[in-house]
Amino acid sequence: MDFEQDIINRKKYRAKYNRISNLIGGIKVGLALILLGTIYAVWAYHFATRWIGLTIAEIVIFIIACIYHNHYIEKVAHEDGIILIDEQNIKRWNGEWQEFADTGKEYIDYNHDYAMDLDIIGEKSLFQFLNSTHTYYGRAAFSTDLLNADYSEQEIGQRQKAISELSGKYDFTSELEYRFSRIGMEEDFPKLIQELERKDRFFKYTWEKYILWVLRFLTVISVFYGLFTGTGQRWAFAGIMVSLQILLCILGGGKIKKYIGILYRAACKLDCYNTVIDWILEQEFTSDKMRNIQKQAGLSGLAVQKLSCIYQNIAQCHNGIAKLILDALFLWSYKNAEDLDVWKQKYGDSIETCFLALGELESLLSFANLPRVCEGVCLPEYRDKENFLRAEKLGHPLIDNEKRICNDVTLRQQIFIISGSNMSGKTTFMRTVGINLVLAFAGSFVCAKEMSFSNVKVVTSMRIVDNLKEETSTFYAELKRIKKIIDQARGEKRTFFLIDEIFRGTNSIDRMKGAEGVLKELWKCGAAGMITTHDLEICRLAQGYHNIVNYSFCETYQGDKIYFDYRLRKGKSNTTNGQYLLKQIGILKDPDFEK
Numbered sequence: 001m002d003f004e005q006d007i008i009n010r011k012k013y014r015a016k017y018n019r020i021s022n023l024i025g026g027i028k029v030g031l032a033l034i035l036l037g038t039i040y041a042v043w044a045y046h047f048a049t050r051w052i053g054l055t056i057a058e059i060v061i062f063i064i065a066c067i068y069h070n071h072y073i074e075k076v077a078h079e080d081g082i083i084l085i086d087e088q089n090i091k092r093w094n095g096e097w098q099e100f101a102d103t104g105k106e107y108i109d110y111n112h113d114y115a116m117d118l119d120i121i122g123e124k125s126l127f128q129f130l131n132s133t134h135t136y137y138g139r140a141a142f143s144t145d146l147l148n149a150d151y152s153e154q155e156i157g158q159r160q161k162a163i164s165e166l167s168g169k170y171d172f173t174s175e176l177e178y179r180f181s182r183i184g185m186e187e188d189f190p191k192l193i194q195e196l197e198r199k200d201r202f203f204k205y206t207w208e209k210y211i212l213w214v215l216r217f218l219t220v221i222s223v224f225y226g227l228f229t230g231t232g233q234r235w236a237f238a239g240i241m242v243s244l245q246i247l248l249c250i251l252g253g254g255k256i257k258k259y260i261g262i263l264y265r266a267a268c269k270l271d272c273y274n275t276v277i278d279w280i281l282e283q284e285f286t287s288d289k290m291r292n293i294q295k296q297a298g299l300s301g302l303a304v305q306k307l308s309c310i311y312q313n314i315a316q317c318h319n320g321i322a323k324l325i326l327d328a329l330f331l332w333s334y335k336n337a338e339d340l341d342v343w344k345q346k347y348g349d350s351i352e353t354c355f356l357a358l359g360e361l362e363s364l365l366s367f368a369n370l371p372r373v374c375e376g377v378c379l380p381e382y383r384d385k386e387n388f389l390r391a392e393k394l395g396h397p398l399i400d401n402e403k404r405i406c407n408d409v410t411l412r413q414q415i416f417i418i419s420g421s422n423m424s425g426k427t428t429f430m431r432t433v434g435i436n437l438v439l440a441f442a443g444s445f446v447c448a449k450e451m452s453f454s455n456v457k458v459v460t461s462m463r464i465v466d467n468l469k470e471e472t473s474t475f476y477a478e479l480k481r482i483k484k485i486i487d488q489a490r491g492e493k494r495t496f497f498l499i500d501e502i503f504r505g506t507n508s509i510d511r512m513k514g515a516e517g518v519l520k521e522l523w524k525c526g527a528a529g530m531i532t533t534h535d536l537e538i539c540r541l542a543q544g545y546h547n548i549v550n551y552s553f554c555e556t557y558q559g560d561k562i563y564f565d566y567r568l569r570k571g572k573s574n575t576t577n578g579q580y581l582l583k584q585i586g587i588l589k590d591p592d593f594e595k
Contacts, residue, residue, distance in 0.1 A: 003086040003093075010086070014079035021072040024065055031062045081178040085132075092129060092373035095400040103128045107143040113488075117462035117498070118434040119398060120146050126435060129398055130366045134180045136189045137355045138362025145363050149441040153382045153455075159364065159443025160379045162289035166368035167445070169283075173365050176279055180362055183272040188262070193352045195262040196307075202259050202341040209338060212248075212331055219245055219329060242328045249327040249334070256333045260340055263311050270308035276358065277301045289364075293357050300354030303347035310339045367444040375401045380440045380451035387413045387456055387496060387528035389433070393449035396432040397439070405566040406448070409433065413547055415523060416530040419539050419573040420553035425566035426532035427462065429553070430498045433530065434458055437496070456496035456528070459485050464505075475505030482518055489525035497522065497529035502538070512537050523548060539572035 035058045042051040091097050104127035110116055119125045127146060133139045151159065166173050203209050222238035249256075280297045314336045317323035326332035371377045374397050393406040407429060420426045436446040440453050461481040464474055482499065489495040502518065503511040515531070515538045522529070523545060533539070542548045552573035555564045 017075040024069040113459040117460040133362040137359025141359040141363035145442040156443045158289040161287040183269045202337045296357040377445040385454045388454040391448045391451040395447045397447040407568040415548045418532045424553035460498040462500040489527035493526045495527040499531040
């Protein structure tokens, strides 16, 4: 998709709509002035028939002008919204996505198995990079797919087909994202759904509704009769009926407000949901997942539309004068409560399913962004094997396209000891493996030319920090984290671990003994995974174990400069650069130092 060309085209349309909008706005001002003059003429000529007719005609023309003006204002807003979506995709492509405000910080959990170590949530995270959700349910679904995806092979396949289909329908997805953006983040929506699912009735007895309908009928008839007959006695009866209805609404006001109150706060975006559903129903889909979502939208569309109508009726009472008139004539507040009661009995059980389906769709839209902004992606193949991973040209999706270095990797029920010097790429490679597995579990594209994977449980120990509140050191914090990995491996053979710089916080002797104990235990449990180290002594642990293998990253030197190629190699590292770096920044001054 050529985002820049789309922006150019849409700016042309926006300019056109803006000119028309300004023209109609000017016409409205002129019509308003003419209307004021005509109203004055009506008064000056003692309400002459021709002036009254002209006034009515001018009012109709003014209303039509207002409708068209709002129409073109919405068109301008629409083009601005799509342009913003295009600009965000350009920023994803150019590596400027880190300025996006939404980092998903409310989902941060430092005790999560992998989220913080693999940059899944928070600043500079996968969430920040891909997220294009705008609603409560969309954000919840996307965060769940990133943090707790647990789909079967069949479900992963269905999601892959849906995401692939959406990625090829940019006009549809950008329009859909814009319509979701008009809904916005309504955090009261779960409370609304909870309230709508309750089966409590406003009227306990049917006869209560019949009495109110009789009162409405008598009141309306008496008012019309009084208007057309003009007799005082008839107006007296109408006055009694109107007063009675007002009194009933005052007495039942507390109960009514409690029953329909949630709609005041959370249902104002229902009309926007209607536009989303309408847009979905207009499309043709080939994937089963998208067809199911479309079917669910169709089934729930009528329920959402009716609920929106109820909200609009309730909203008419926001104006005090309108509420007084409507309650006096039609017991409007009671009617709204009755309509909501009927709606809840009919649709209450199924309404959340609609919003969950639309939230799932928003999550799929976010994953569909990846192939548009990341080079070298594919849909991975699920393999029903234990602890299996094979990838060709596997890269980190959060690294800029022009800077990304890709590697091949094949792991079959193995443990990799990845050695190498500082800054050689060990940690980035492990994060590359982890983040692509997270994407694969969600049914998404991954950053690789080809990839096959099995269903594993990823758990990591990488960003370890001390905890002043718990009075724990960095080393002790790492011990707790690795203990968690071992406990999981003992109960789950599908454990896939990623441990960075194992036991970096202690001396070399304890580090060696600790690493040996951890690897033996994980090996006995049948777990697979990777550890990194720059302590080459740990590489000797691969001896005697058929499925513990050494891999490494290394560097080269040219004069006083150090170069990294960030390529994974078989075997342990034969280079170190710690002393070289110390000398390079001026800490070591020994002229006889040799790298």
